[in-house]
Amino acid sequence: MRFIKPLCILLLTYTFTAGYLFEVPALPILNETIRALYLHVPMWFTMIFLLLLSSFHSYRYVSNGNILHDMKSYNFAHIGVYFGILGLLTGMVWARYTWGTFWTNDPKLNGSAIGLLIYFGYFILRSSIDDESKRGKISSVYNVFSFSMLIPLIFILPRLTDSLHPGNGGNPGFNVYDMNSQLRLVFYPAVTGFILLGLWISDIRLKMLKLNQK
């Protein structure tokens, strides 16, 4: 856990300098906004990663009943949804200047919005139950279910139809046509850096939750 902070700072510093300065492919319509790839897409990666951890801890809570797992799963979901909202907002700005509107009926957009709404349902469900063990059990089961809903909504359904997002509409993501090595040079460090930032924030918030519990 100790390497998280320095590595996060290093990778994000690299992202925020190389992301602006390195050469990017010159493509019509996208122009310089192609650099938004380094910021917009890692938001979703971080969200998926944190929500995966969240559902994992929910599963652990259901299997062994340790309240710490319930706390962790709630915490990861909370931070993950924040990153999802950031992904949605940054995507909307990007869409405005490349696709023409803030919101299109793109299956990926609608899917991610529905996915976030499912998680809002999780928070409402959690806050509506007072009894600790009952709250833990019900919300954990719901959380595992909502992650398994999120995967088809974000990754499978957009590929079955046409989507404006690259790598969708039949093709797997990250194929040779979508990303070249110049983009990968910044993109992968950016993804790792933002995931580590998500873990760092989650760690801080977990400490706070533990203090409240005592």
Add this chain to the structure above:
Amino acid sequence: MMFNFFTLFILLQEVAMADAMRSNGKIYVVVVISLIILFSLFLYLYRIEKKIESIKKNK
């Protein structure tokens, strides 16, 4: 005529100044601004963490 050539020469002359921040369409300025925001966020996170830990110790 001579005067015009002279002023033109002066205008076209490369003057050694802090040009590093102005090259490439001033993108370096954006980099510096982003890094300031990023580092202040890191500092903020770090300080919050320290504060929470100190509260934990006092309890």
